[in-house]
Structures are given as structure tokens and as C-alpha cells.
Amino acid sequence: MSRAFVFPGQGAQTIGMGRALAEGWSAARAVFDEVDEALGEKLSTLIWEGELEELTLTRNAQPALMATSIAALRALEAEGFDLVGTADFLAGHSLGEYSALCAAQSLSLADTARLLRIRGEAMQEAVPVGLGAMAALLGLDFQAASEVAHEAAQGEVCQAANDNDPGQVVVSGHRGAVERAVEIAKARGAKRALMLPVSAPFHCALMQPAAARMAEALAAVVIRDPLVPVVANVSAEAVRDSSKVQDLLVAQVTGSVRWRESVLWMESAGVTEFWEVGAGKALSGMIRRIAREAVTKPVGTPADIEALKA
Template structure:
């Protein structure tokens, strides 16, 4: 049975995530204990209230993903392809053997700090636009550009596109999108204009950091955010990650590309179920399972058997 693993992005984190997994599975404990700061305390109880700060969120999420990937591997549940939403792409690269776990956690810790630094001094906003197509949203952003940067930054699934940039421009773009048929525009609680050209300083910082890292060849296909599919032979993973932080995330396209590879089901490595929702809206009826807790881990083999025997 071929499985596609999908790794959650920023926004799914919550205090207590992974506590039951840490208690039950040594492989999960090893991933968290091997991080270069106290991921366990921040993830489980967040006593200083920092879990939602980008530079803490990212390593906590990737440590969670690394640990859960290792737990599933011990049960013989491994991916035939992988993708992730934004920072989740680093977890997908771990699943593909491109990065080791400790390197992936350190890398996104650096990435989170670089993104935070790049966003300083920018009055930014991000807005989820619901019920509009890509052309409508892109045109609205272009029409609002007289007030600053407004760009589509996440193509999540049909009818759900996120725009980001400078606050006044984003608000104008959202208003124009609604005038042209969008059903709803929802402000998102974020700390920067992520996946827009305003994050170029973060991309530049990552490019320098990547010179110190060894990237191995992927053992399975990875669907890259900024491409919406697999990389070409001429692409390098460091260059794609540099580009990813400052350009649109084509998650809907990655989901479609994963299905086209012939996977029988997709498994979302949590916390959260956002990506499962994207799959259901993009590919109605396609088998997808969210795994976040020890109970989910124990149930997954039987759920997969049901799919295999259909």
C-alpha cells in the first residue's frame, strides 16, 4: 500500500501536543529530547507563553513530526511520497531522508528567527479569502498594489486562498475580492507577511545558513510548496527552500500531485486536521487520516487495512 505523508504547518500547534506520545513511545521521546532547547516543556505546558511565537513554534512542530514519523516507521507505516505546509516541508524532507531529525529542528529554529526578524517594522496582515478562484484573488491583489504589497501566499484548496502583505493593501485586496464574489474574508492571527516578497531577507539569511548543511538525495518524491510538485533535475533543495519562504505555497497542487503519484491514502502528521480538510475539499472521497495522538497511532493500521481491502 502506497501512502503519502502530509506534514502540518504553523497554526496547528497547541499546548499539550505530543504529551501522550512522549509518554508511550521511546522514538518520540528521542526526537524531542534531542532538540537544542526544551521542546518538551514548550510543547506540553508552554509556561512562558511562547509556543505561538514563530521561532518556538517551528522547532516544536518539526520535532513533533520527526518523532511521530519515527513511531509510525517502527510500525511499518512509511511514506511513498511526502509534502508539508510551509514549515511542514522540512518535516517532509526528513521523511524523505534529505535531512536528519536534529538538523531539521535546528534549521527551522533558524528559519523562525529569520522570519521574525524580516517581519519587524512591517505593519502586516494575512487574510483567508473563501469562495473565490485564483484569478479573482490574484486580480484583487494586483488592484490593491497601490497601497503596498498584497500577494496570494497560500493556495490551500479550492475556495480557500490566503493573501498576505502590508496591512492596508491586504485589506483593500480582501474588499475587492468580496466585491467580485468572494464569500468571506477572515483575518488570520499571524506575526508577519509570510510567503510574500517581504520575507526576502529571511530567504537571504536561509541561503547563507544552507551553505553549512548537507542535503542528501531524497529517497522518495517530495512535493515542494513553491512548485506544487516535484523538483526538476536542475532545481536544488536549498534554492527551493530559500524561494519557499518568500513566495506562494501551492498546497492544493501538491495534494493533486501526490494523488497522481498513485498513493492509496494520505496520512496527515499533526497536530491538527487542517491538511485533511484540504484533501477532502481538493479530492472528495480520497482516503485521508489525521494522526496526532497515541490513540490515532494505534488505530491507524486498522484504518489503512480497510482502505486496502476496499
């Protein structure tokens, strides 16, 4: 049996996430302490006691979700689940790719926290509020959604941004173009097409200013070969060489998240079990729709870790 650890992206955040892990394992608590120190603020207080609206801000949600994932991983390791011995591949959805690289020790925890703070701010600032939008097209595959986006663009930006599973694709771009995509998708037979409550149009060409900032930020940190191969969002195949990581992370800012293809790649490489490390269970739902024979297991609470031990 081959196993992959997968790390969630934005949208999985909840107030209180990771607190029970920090209370149960000193190694998990140390993760939140180190992230607080790296950012020069008490992000952990916001995560555990703050307002969801503030936690959901991109600049906060990205490092917070990564910290929760790495805390869960440290708790898992404290119970004898060694990363190299337990996982054959790692992957993450959008910001989750940074969590995966941190888990693989390709990026240090402090650097990952600071990079995600920069990434969150850069993505938020790349497009004036209200100019961009994203929409979920349900019941259309990636090819059909790409055709809808192309037709809707009409000289503006509209791209298929997230290929989440066989029946869920997210498009991103200028608000007017995305609104046109919703109507075109409905006419093309989409089960549902709805605008998403996001603050910026992620993973499309409008994010180019953010990509430039991430290229600069990534050039300033040490990137090592990952201890476990990491399946990259934009290539949908495993990366083992540190020299490729920077370019893939920069391309990810404006490129499509090829999650469906990433899961299929891991399945073709023999993965039969996926452990979702961190907050929520959204990736597990997607994975079961992509690889129907796959087993998924959550790793986000002390109860989850006890269940794995049992």
C-alpha cells in the same frame, strides 16, 4: 493503492502535542530530546507545559511542530510502518516541507530543528511588527484571489501567498494593501474575507531578508537525496535530487505555497490515501476539498496509530 504522508504547518500547535507519543514510544521521546539538545533549550517543556502564546511565537512553533511530526513518524515506524514501504510521496505545508525532508532523511533532525529556529526568527524579523499582514479570502479561487491582490497592491506588496484549497486562498503583504484586498474580495463575491492573527506577512516579497538568511543557513548543512520523493511547495511536483532542495526552500520563503496544486499532483500520480503526520487535522480538511475521492487518516496520537494497526 498509493499513499502520501503530509506534514502540517504553523497554526496546528497546541500545548501538550506529542506528549502521549513520547510517553508511549522511546523512539518518539528521543526525537524531543534531540531537538532540545540541538536548540540548547528545553523546547519540549514549552510544548507540553508552557503557555500557548509563547509556543505560537514563530521561532518556537516551527521547530515544535516539526518535532511532533517526526515523533509521530518514529512511533509509526516502531509499530512496523516503514517509511519507504508505506509512503510513495511526502509533502508538507510551508514549514511542514522541512518536516517532510527530515522524514525522508534529506536533512538530519538536529539540522532541521536549527534551520527552523533560524527560519522562524528570520521571518519574524524581516518586517517590523504592524507593517505587514495576511488575510484569508474564502470562496475565491487562486486566479480570482491573485487578481484581487494585484488590484489591492497600489504600489505596495500584496500577493496570493497560500493556495490552500479550491475556496481558500491567503494573501500577504503590506497591511494597508491586505486590508484593501479584504474589501475588494468582498465586493468580488468572496463568502468571507478576514484578517488573520499572524505576526508577519509570510510567503511574499517582504520576506526577502529572511530568504537571504535561509540561503546562508542551508548552504551550511548537508542535504541528501530524499529516501521518498518530496513534493515541494513552490513547484508543486516531486523532488528526488538533493541538489534542488536548497533553492526550493529559499524560494519558498517569498513564494506561494501551492498546496492545492501539490495535492492534485499527488492525486494525478496515483495517490488515493493521505496520512497527516503530526498535530491537528487541518491538511486533511483541505485535501478532502481538493481531491474528493481521497481517504485521509490522522497520525498524531497513540489512538491514531492503534487505529492504523487495526
